[in-house]
Amino acid sequence: MNEHDETNETDKTGETAREPWESEMTSEFDRRVRDLHVAPLTLDHVKGQAVTIRRKRRAAVAGGVLAAAAVIVPAAVVAADSTGGRDTEVPLATSTPSTTAVDPTSTPTTAPPVATGPSYVEGTSYHRADGSVYELPAATYRQAVTLGERVVAYRWDEQALTGVVDVVADGAVVDTYLAPMDFVADEDSEVVAFMTSSGKVQTLWDGGERVLADGYSGWSVRAVSGGPDCLDPEAGGAGCRVFLKDDGPEGGTIAVDSSGLEEPPVTDAEVIYDADRAGRLTVVNEIRDDGSCGGVYDEAAGAYRFEQCDYTLTDFSPDGSLVLAPPAYRDGPGDGFVAVLDAATGEEVARLEPADGFIGTFTWLDDRTFAAEVFDYGDQAWTIQTLTVGDGDGTPVTAVGPVPGEDVASPIHVVG
Numbered sequence: 128m129n130e131h132d133e134t135n136e137t138d139k140t141g142e143t144a145r146e147p148w149e150s151e152m153t154s155e156f157d158r159r160v161r162d163l164h165v166a167p168l169t170l171d172h173v174k175g176q177a178v179t180i181r182r183k184r185r186a187a188v189a190g191g192v193l194a195a196a197a198v199i200v201p202a203a204v205v206a207a208d209s210t211g212g213r214d215t216e217v218p219l220a221t222s223t224p225s226t227t228a229v230d231p232t233s234t235p236t237t238a239p240p241v242a243t244g245p246s247y248v249e250g251t252s253y254h255r256a257d258g259s260v261y262e263l264p265a266a267t268y269r270q271a272v273t274l275g276e277r278v279v280a281y282r283w284d285e286q287a288l289t290g291v292v293d294v295v296a297d298g299a300v301v302d303t304y305l306a307p308m309d310f311v312a313d314e315d316s317e318v319v320a321f322m323t324s325s326g327k328v329q330t331l332w333d334g335g336e337r338v339l340a341d342g343y344s345g346w347s348v349r350a351v352s353g354g355p356d357c358l359d360p361e362a363g364g365a366g367c368r369v370f371l372k373d374d375g376p377e378g379g380t381i382a383v384d385s386s387g388l389e390e391p392p393v394t395d396a397e398v399i400y401d402a403d404r405a406g407r408l409t410v411v412n413e414i415r416d417d418g419s420c421g422g423v424y425d426e427a428a429g430a431y432r433f434e435q436c437d438y439t440l441t442d443f444s445p446d447g448s449l450v451l452a453p454p455a456y457r458d459g460p461g462d463g464f465v466a467v468l469d470a471a472t473g474e475e476v477a478r479l480e481p482a483d484g485f486i487g488t489f490t491w492l493d494d495r496t497f498a499a500e501v502f503d504y505g506d507q508a509w510t511i512q513t514l515t516v517g518d519g520d521g522t523p524v525t526a527v528g529p530v531p532g533e534d535v536a537s538p539i540h541v542v543g
Contacts, residue, residue, distance in 0.1 A: 245490075245498035245511050245526050246271070248540045253278065254527075256492070264293070264300055269540040270309045272316050275333030277301075279319050281309040292321055294331070304329060308347050313367065314404060314445055316543065318354035320369045322347055328369055328383055330357040339367075340383040345375045352402040359385045370399045370408075393424050400440065403447040407432065407470070409440035418455030423470055433473035438466060446494040449476070449516060453486070460534055461485035465499060467516050477516045479523055485534075490543035498526065500537050509537045 246256045253261040253271045263271070263280055270281035278295040292310055294302035306329075310321035318332045326344030330337050330351070337357045350370040358364020366385040370392065373379045380399050382392040392399065397419075398411040406426040412434075413420040422434035438452035450470045453462040464480035479486065481501050487509075489499035496515040501523075503510070510528035514521070532538045 245492055245513060246542045247511055247527060248280075248542060249527075249530070249538060253280070253542075262298060264295060264298065268293075269542075271542050272310075272312050272319055274317070274319070274331060277333070279310065279331055281306070281321075289324065292329075311348055311351055312543070313351045313354045314443075315354060318351055318357060318367050320348050320351040320357075320367075322371075328371065330367060330369065332356045337385075339369055339385065340387075340389060343371060346371045346373050346381075349380075349399055350401045350408075352404070353385070357385050359387075361386065368402065370402060372398055392426060396424075401442045401450075403443040403470075405447055407443070407447065409443065409450060411439060420455070422473070423450065432471060435473050438468065440468070442489075442491055443470060444491050444494050444497075448494065451489060451491070451497060453489075459485070461487045461502065465489050465497070467497070467514075477514060477521055479512065479514045487537050488541050490541055492543070498541050498543070500539065500541050502532075502534050502537065503529070504534070507531060507533075509539055511539055511541050 244256060244258070245254075247254050248263070248268050248271055251263050251266045253263050253268070255261060255273060261271075261273075261278055263278070265282060267282040267285070268280045269283070272279050276296060280293050280295060282291050282293065283289075284291050287305075290306045290308060292304040292306045293300045304321070305324040306321045307324055308322065310319040312319045318330055320328065320330045320339075322343060323329050324344075326342055326346070327338045328340040328343060328348065330339055332355060335356055335358070339357060348369055349372050351367055352370075353367030354365055356365045357367040360366040364385060368382055368384040371381045371383065373381075378397060380391055380393070380396045381389055382399075383389045393408060393410055393412070395412045396408075396410045397414055398421075400409045400411070402408050408424045408426065409421070410424045410431075411419045411421040413436075415436075418436065419439055420434065420436040421440055423432040423440065424430070425432055436455055438455055439457055440450050440452050442451045444450070448470055450468050452466045452468045452475075454464065463485055464478055465486050466475045466479075467477040468475055479489075479497075479499055479501075481503065483505050484501055484503040487500035487502065489497055491497045492513065495517060496513055498511055498513045501510050501512050502508075506529055508529035508531045510525045510530070512523040513526050514523045527539055530538050
């Protein structure tokens with residue numbers, strides 16, 4: 128097993144451990160709030176960002192440079208190994224999951240699953256859309272995707288206080304990467320991308336992997352498009368494109384692709400949440416005290432299809448006709464609603480809005496149906512609910528649960 132772990136240290140406040148709910152809350156809060164407190168772009172900011180981009184291009188031509196590790200505990204101890212330039216890091220004795228045997232009947236196949244319901248993780252069990260269950264080596268995963276014969280899963284390491292991406296085969300971890308935030312997948316869940324703690328843009332797919340860029344410590348991966356691989360199209364690959372956000376004071380976005388190009392896809396973008404096959408992007412282009420503004424940007428036309436300040440536009444449906452849209456102001460443990468908008472006009476066509484609770488993670492299941500984790504304050508329990516646009520009276524269906532749990536940490540994690 129080729130590991131990518133780091134040494135264990137205390138955090139900036141001197142703490143050596145956290146309660147599980149505190150770590151879960153901190154991670155979820157960081158994912159939601161880090162996009163909302165960025166100063167608007169200024170001329171000096173744009174000039175500085177352009178210099179940064181040119182510097183990164185020169186570094187890429189020269190073979191890449193390792194930037195200083197992001198201020199995330201624990202600090203990386205990284206060195207190039209002999210397996211093609213991948214990270215070799217000091218392993219954590221407590222962070223490698225046990226190799227629990229997997230039921231042979233649940234071994235992944237290369238055939239894509241037929242979606243019959245939401246995919247989700249509960250405890251050690253990864254419930255897939257085709258109804259099969261894959262047993263994972265540890266109970267702390269909150270994201271998973273099947274890539275051929277392997278499962279890629281994201282977990283939070285309580286002792287190291289960092290995120291970990293595990294590659295699992297036959298129930299055992301065969302590769303590990305430290306990653307400050309969880310991975311994202313392309314439209315067909317064939318390629319995943321994430322930022323390693325040492326600032327590499329790492330991609331994985333069925334039977335392969337590639338580092339698209341280096342030197343991006345302090346950035347995060349927000350979207351990936353293309354696939355089913357991230358090999359250079361000029362060399363016969365399909366190619367992919369990964370969208371990054373600078374989480375530091377400079378802010379800004381960049382897209383890196385399989386050919387080595389690194390450029391800002393939209394000049395005024397603060398965050399890019401998704402990209403579809405038609406070259407459209409969901410963009411946040413203004414951060415305000417009371418929320419944000421943005422729209423659907425068409426790269427081919429070089430213009431927005433529409434702009435608004437009522438929602439945060441996130442994920443396109445698989446066919447690109449719809450887009451999920453939580454509130455423009457996102458704060459706290461979850462969202463009060465998730466709307467569905469027409470991706471061409473911005474018109475709201477459906478909405479999931481709990482009467483006494485909030486929504487956690489959400490994802491598309493197919494062209495018309497999405498699933499979401501929903502917490503109910505009255506029941507003090509979590510469910511996974513699905514909503515299909517244009518089906519009946521728009522009433523959501525409870526697909527999983529209720530499962531008792533606290534509002535700060537869902538025991539069931541919808542994935543996709």
